[in-house]
Amino acid sequence: MDTSEAGLTARAAPEVTALYAEHALGLVRLAVLLVGDRPSAEDIVQDAFLGLYRRWERLTDTSAPLAYLRVSVVNGCRTTLRRRTRSRSAGNFTERPAESAEAAALLSAEQRSVAGALRRLPERQREALVLRYYLDLSEAEIAAAMGISRGTVKSATSRALAAVGRTLREGS
Amino acid sequence: MTREEDLVRSTTALIAATVREVPPLRLLTVSDASRTVARHGTRGSRGSRGSRGSRGSRGSRGSRGTPGRGRLGGWLVPAGAAAVVLAIALSLVLIRHIPSERVAAAPKPVTTVDGVPAYYAGLAMASSAQTAPEEIVVGQTVTGKRLATMAPPAGTTFAGITGAADDRTFVVDTQPGSLDPEGEPWQPRTWYLLRIDPGSAKAARLTPLPIPETAQGTNVAGIALSPDGTELAVALQPNGLNDPSGPTYLRVYSVATGAVLHSWFSTATGPASGQPRLFDGPKYAGPDSDLALAWVGQRGLAFGYSTVIPAETADGSGITPPKVTLAQIRFISLQAKDGGDLIGASQVLASLARGSRTLPTPLACGLSTLDDILITGDGPTLICGALGGSHDRSGNASTRCASKLVFDLGLVEYAAGASAPSRVLASYTARCGGSLVALQPLWSNPAGTTQLGLLDKTGSATAVQFGIFSKGRFTALPMPVTAGNDGYGPSPLNYVAW
Numbered sequence: 249m250d251t252s253e254a255g256l257t258a259r260a261a262p263e264v265t266a267l268y269a270e271h272a273l274g275l276v277r278l279a280v281l282l283v284g285d286r287p288s289a290e291d292i293v294q295d296a297f298l299g300l301y302r303r304w305e306r307l308t309d310t311s312a313p314l315a316y317l318r319v320s321v322v323n324g325c326r327t328t329l330r331r332r333t334r335s336r337s338a339g340n341f342t343e344r345p346a347e348s349a350e351a352a353a354l355l356s357a358e359q360r361s362v363a364g365a366l367r368r369l370p371e372r373q374r375e376a377l378v379l380r381y382y383l384d385l386s387e388a389e390i391a392a393a394m395g396i397s398r399g400t401v402k403s404a405t406s407r408a409l410a411a412v413g414r415t416l417r418e419g420s
Numbered sequence: 421m422t423r424e425e426d427l428v429r430s431t432t433a434l435i436a437a438t439v440r441e442v443p444p445l446r447l448l449t450v451s452d453a454s455r456t457v458a459r460h461g462t463r464g465s466r467g468s469r470g471s472r473g474s475r476g477s478r479g480s481r482g483s484r485g486t487p488g489r490g491r492l493g494g495w496l497v498p499a500g501a502a503a504v505v506l507a508i509a510l511s512l513v514l515i516r517h518i519p520s521e522r523v524a525a526a527p528k529p530v531t532t533v534d535g536v537p538a539y540y541a542g543l544a545m546a547s548s549a550q551t552a553p554e555e556i557v558v559g560q561t562v563t564g565k566r567l568a569t570m571a572p573p574a575g576t577t578f579a580g581i582t583g584a585a586d587d588r589t590f591v592v593d594t595q596p597g598s599l600d601p602e603g604e605p606w607q608p609r610t611w612y613l614l615r616i617d618p619g620s621a622k623a624a625r626l627t628p629l630p631i632p633e634t635a636q637g638t639n640v641a642g643i644a645l646s647p648d649g650t651e652l653a654v655a656l657q658p659n660g661l662n663d664p665s666g667p668t669y670l671r672v673y674s675v676a677t678g679a680v681l682h683s684w685f686s687t688a689t690g691p692a693s694g695q696p697r698l699f700d701g702p703k704y705a706g707p708d709s710d711l712a713l714a715w716v717g718q719r720g721l722a723f724g725y726s727t728v729i730p731a732e733t734a735d736g737s738g739i740t741p742p743k744v745t746l747a748q749i750r751f752i753s754l755q756a757k758d759g760g761d762l763i764g765a766s767q768v769l770a771s772l773a774r775g776s777r778t779l780p781t782p783l784a785c786g787l788s789t790l791d792d793i794l795i796t797g798d799g800p801t802l803i804c805g806a807l808g809g810s811h812d813r814s815g816n817a818s819t820r821c822a823s824k825l826v827f828d829l830g831l832v833e834y835a836a837g838a839s840a841p842s843r844v845l846a847s848y849t850a851r852c853g854g855s856l857v858a859l860q861p862l863w864s865n866p867a868g869t870t871q872l873g874l875l876d877k878t879g880s881a882t883a884v885q886f887g888i889f890s891k892g893r894f895t896a897l898p899m900p901v902t903a904g905n906d907g908y909g910p911s912p913l914n915y916v917a918w
Contacts, residue, residue: 277437280436286439298446359434362427362428362431377432381432
């Protein structure tokens with residue numbers, strides 16, 4: 249068996265490429281929801297697959313690559329968000345819409361409000377909501393993806409939903 | 421499932437559905453590219469974004485959004501990818517070594533295009549570190565090329581920039597430290613005159629101004645330098661941090677002496693739902709923005725004024741769309757009684773509140789125009805990015821803007837006092853799909869015949885283009901290097917002045 253780096257690479261490439269074909273679109277969509285822009289999302293997903301590729305032979309459970317990739321993407325999104333100076337002031341002036349008001353005018357008012365509320369949520373709460381309601385993951389899966397306890401998932405989700413509700417009622 | 425859960429589910433699905441394809445995997449470049457990148461400590465695309473200094477909320481799509489310059493080589497074929505990574509990494513090294521206040525290279529003479537300013541000056545972060553200060557970047561409008569970089573005074577960061585009409589004179593403000601969102605908010609602002617002279621040994625020169633420093637906790641909502649560069653308008657709320665419903669002022673300072681030449685106030689505004697808002701709309705141009713205020717020649721200023729009232733069912737549990745009762749661009753003359761009420765002393769320049777949306781919906785400007793005011797002529801007239809209705813390719817109108825549908829957008833002009841466009845300058849059809857920027861005019865010549873701005877007809881954030889609107893046509897230009905990188909931001913060019 250060829251255990252050289254080149255050999256390992258040769259074996260991993262088709263596997264990872266196949267995984268990419270199957271899951272990349274969904275993961276980019278997840279990352280878009282978490283970081284808000286597509287170029288960053290695509291970079292994050294590329295990085296995740298690159299990481300998987302490099303670690304392929306060291307992964308103990310290659311039967312669960314999607315879970316690994318999901319964790320990588322969530323972590324990559326956190327890193328990207330922390331690099332950004334998201335806002336420069338306090339109060340309501342920290343709020344920034346994800347889409348232009350013109351573009352938003354073409355969506356329903358409620359969806360605009362929800363998009364705005366999601367954007368303003370703390371990172372962890374936004375992750376919890378997206379993983380729960382976009383990916384339909386279980387609490388255990390969300391906990392694994394976010395690297396937190398199930399109890400924290402529950403409280404983050406609950407607070408996030410309450411915040412969304414408040415935003416909707418205020419009509420902002 | 422609660423209504424909130426339902427809405428979160430449908431909204432996330434809708435946003436996610438705007439991504440319909442992904443670029444190919446770049447695995448085959450790993451062995452070459454990763455080694456190259458490792459030596460430089462970053463991937464090409466990441467480093468590029470960072471060093472371009474995106475201010476998160478201002479966003480730097482950087483070269484990604486630039487026509488003809490793909491992302492990391494535009495997902496090039498593997499054989500070329502490593503070379504592209506190396507080239508980008510090397511170019512980063514070069515960019516990062518441009519000394520402050522030095523000229524990168526003597527610019528070639530620029531062909532003037534319909535009076536488009538030859539140069540721009542914008543703010544960009546000095547590095548990708550969250551606490552990095554913002555520096556001034558001077559560039560060439562038509563080529564996008566960076567000509568000079570100027571660091572802020574020690575221990576400060578630049579916070580805003582506004583330009584006169586001569587394309588050489590700007591006013592910038594600074595605050596202590598950085599714009600790190602975890603730092604102390606709304607720090608005092610100090611004012612400087614910036615003069616640029618591209619191609620000379622001193623491409624950018626900074627001179628302190630005698631305009632009074634703002635106090636800690638003051639919200640500087642907007643700044644605008646008069647066309648002749650002699651007066652600076654500042655919209656501010658002196659105790660905005662602690663009292664967001666407190667008085668808001670519009671002051672005009674003499675650039676030469678720092679004296680307050682004109683001042684008006686308003687006490688009727690505040691951040692609470694239903695309270696009127698001044699100087700910013702739903703998009704929020706950002707603090708120290710030069711988009712929230714606009715000079716009307718030398719004779720007055722235009723600003724936004726709006727009220728959005730939330731609507732609820734009787735028991736407070738239901739959710740209905742908020743009601744926009746007011747969406748105005750107002751004009752105040754410098755001849756208006758000094759020290760008086762801003763709203764009472766001003767008049768409506770354009771009313772943007774939409775009525776019921778009947779189909780087909782003609783092009784009209786929306787609330788976001790309040791955050792992005794572009795005035796031409798002394799008439800004056802307002803130019804804005806407008807939206808029309810959505811429809812299918814056959815022209816059948818639709819109340820929704822779903823995938824496979826398109827919508828109309830364009831540049832329109834409002835005459836003084838108008839509630840509907842008086843002229844359509846350009847019109848386009850764009851795909852529905854969650855674009856961040858549909859059409860944002862950023863600069864216009866006085867005649868209103870040529871504009872600089874952003875356009876996205878594809879519904880993809882990666883395809884937002886910077887360019888010239890003229891005679892109904894859009895000519896793409898390279899994106900200014902100060903372009904931001906944050907998808908949450910509605911525009912990548914909010915802190916660039918021409």
